[in-house]
Amino acid sequence: MSIQAQIEEKLKTLSPTWLTVENESHRHNVPADSETHFKVTLVSARFEGMMPVKRHQQLYALLADELAGPVHALALHPYTPDEWQARGGQRPDSPDCRGGSEA
Amino acid sequence: MSTTVENIQQQISENPILIYMKGTPQLPQCGFSAQTVQALMACGERFAFVNVLDNPDIRAELPKVANWPTFPQLWLNGELVGGCDIVVEMYQNGELEKLVKDAAAKQQDDA
Numbered sequence: 001m002s003i004q005a006q007i008e009e010k011l012k013t014l015s016p017t018w019l020t021v022e023n024e025s026h027r028h029n030v031p032a033d034s035e036t037h038f039k040v041t042l043v044s045a046r047f048e049g050m051m052p053v054k055r056h057q058q059l060y061a062l063l064a065d066e067l068a069g070p071v072h073a074l075a076l077h078p079y080t081p082d083e084w085q086a087r088g089g090q091r092p093d094s095p096d097c098r099g100g101s102e103a
Numbered sequence: 104m105s106t107t108v109e110n111i112q113q114q115i116s117e118n119p120i121l122i123y124m125k126g127t128p129q130l131p132q133c134g135f136s137a138q139t140v141q142a143l144m145a146c147g148e149r150f151a152f153v154n155v156l157d158n159p160d161i162r163a164e165l166p167k168v169a170n171w172p173t174f175p176q177l178w179l180n181g182e183l184v185g186g187c188d189i190v191v192e193m194y195q196n197g198e199l200e201k202l203v204k205d206a207a208a209k210q211q212d213d214a
Contacts, residue, residue: 037109073173075135075188077188092188092191095138098132102131
């Protein structure tokens with residue numbers, strides 16, 4: 001299974017109403033077809049009343065194996081269904097690489 | 104001699120506005136660190152930074168202390184605020200500037 005599929009599988013345990021896992025590795029200083037940099041957008045009612053730092057920590061905990069292994073960067077955009085609707089279903093763009101990923 | 108974890112705890116407790124990042128505010132080495140420090144600088148207060156690329160021991164230990172696996176990390180008043188995604192979003196909705204100003208005011212009171 002690809003890392004991307006593995007991340008999707010693990011995040012489904014949060015009963016998301018929206019989930020995208022995007023591989024952004026091609027925008028970074030890594031070999032072609034790498035699975036190192038990902039962006040996750042996840043909408044779940046489980047985030048109601050939870051501070052952003054706690055939402056991220058929950059996602060990091062679920063993906064601890066991936067982060068300890070091949071995954072170098074993980075952009076997280078966790079929203080409640082209300083927040084997601086208020087944003088019009090838009091998540092921010094990730095920043096451009098500065099070349100230091102292997103440093 | 105103090106351990107790395109003790110060093111980290113001291114940095115966090117002594118610096119009300121503290122960012123752990125890759126590179127320096129003038130020359131960030133990672134896009135996520137660049138965007139985060141830019142938001143912090145836009146708040147207009149003095150802050151402390153640690154370049155984790157120059158401090159491999161901190162880079163290795165801080166994720167365990169913080170329960171946060173990646174960099175950058177912004178700490179205000181001894182509490183982890185978050186990484187790039189959170190900091191940028193809080194900057195855009197105005198929350199970050201308020202928190203940073205509060206932390207800076209606290210720093211003045213203590214001085």
